[in-house]
Amino acid sequence: MVVAVALGAVGLYWFQPWKLWQNETIDEALPTVSAPAPGSSAGAADPASGPQTLAQGSLISHEHATTGTVKLIRLADGSLTLRLEDLDTSNGPDLRVWLTDAPVKEGIAGWRVFDDGKYLSLGKLKGNKGDQNYPLPPGTDPADFTSVTIWCDRFDVSFGAAGLKA
Numbered sequence: 001m002v003v004a005v006a007l008g009a010v011g012l013y014w015f016q017p018w019k020l021w022q023n024e025t026i027d028e029a030l031p032t033v034s035a036p037a038p039g040s041s042a043g044a045a046d047p048a049s050g051p052q053t054l055a056q057g058s059l060i061s062h063e064h065a066t067t068g069t070v071k072l073i074r075l076a077d078g079s080l081t082l083r084l085e086d087l088d089t090s091n092g093p094d095l096r097v098w099l100t101d102a103p104v105k106e107g108i109a110g111w112r113v114f115d116d117g118k119y120l121s122l123g124k125l126k127g128n129k130g131d132q133n134y135p136l137p138p139g140t141d142p143a144d145f146t147s148v149t150i151w152c153d154r155f156d157v158s159f160g161a162a163g164l165k166a
Contacts, residue, residue, distance in 0.1 A: 022091050026127035031135075033077040051075050054142055057162035060104065062111045063152070064090035066160025070148045080136040082122055082148065088129050094154040095125035097134050099145040104163040111157050114149045125150060 030051060055072040068087035074080055082099065100119040104110060122134035136142070149161040 023129055024091065024127035026130040026132045028126075028130075028132050030073070030083060031075060031081055031133055033075045033079065054080075055164035055166050057104075057148070057164050059087070059089075059148075059150070059160045059162045060106060060110075061160050062149075062158040063155075064092070064159040066090075066150060068160075070162040070164065072142055072164060079138070080140060080142060082134040082136060084130075084132045084134075086130075087127075087132065087150075089150055089159050091128040092152050092154075092159065094152060095128070095159065096151045096153050097122045097125055098149045098151045099136070099140075100147050100149060101145055102147055102149075104147050104161045110161060114147070114151060114158055114161065115156060118144060119149075120145065121151075 052074045053071050054074055057070050059066050059068045059070060066089040069085040071083045071085065072080065073083055098114060098119045098121050100114045101117045102113045105113060120140065126132045147161055147163050150159040152159060
C-alpha cells in the first residue's frame with residue numbers, strides 16, 4: 001500500500017495532469033525603450049522607425065493543439081525580443097520557449113527535432129495563452145536561428161512550433 005501511494009505521488013509530480021485543465025493568460029504589451037543616445041553604438045535600429053519585425057511565423061500544432069504568431073523584433077535601442085501573439089496551447093509541465101536552427105515539420109515527425117541541433121532557451125513559458133515577450137541575450141545573432149518551439153523539457157517534445165521568415 002505504501003509503495004502504491006509513493007508511486008502515485010511520483011506519477012502525479014512527474015505528469016502534473018491538473019495542468020491540462022489550468023490556463024494561464026498573459027497579456028504583455030510590446031516593450032518600449034528609449035532610443036540610443038546620438039553617437040551611441042547601442043544597436044543598429046533606426047530610432048525613428050520604432051520596433052522592427054525581423055522575422056515572423058505562425059505556430060503549428062505538434063504534441064498539443066497550438067496556434068498563434070511568433071515575431072522576432074528589434075527594439076529602438078537595438079535589443080532583440082521574441083514575441084508570442086495570440087498564443088493558445090495546452091498547459092503542461094516544464095514548458096520552455098526555444099529559438100532553434102531545426103526545420104519545422106508537420107505531424108509526429110516534427111515533435112522531437114528541436115533539441116537535435118543548436119537551440120537557445122529563452123526561459124519558461126509565462127502562460128499558455130495570450131501575448132508575451134522574451135528578451136534575447138545580448139550578442140545573440142538572429143541569423144543563427146530559423147524556428148521557435150514551445151518545448152516540454154520534461155518529456156523532450158514540442159507542443160508547437162513556427163518557422164521564422166524575414
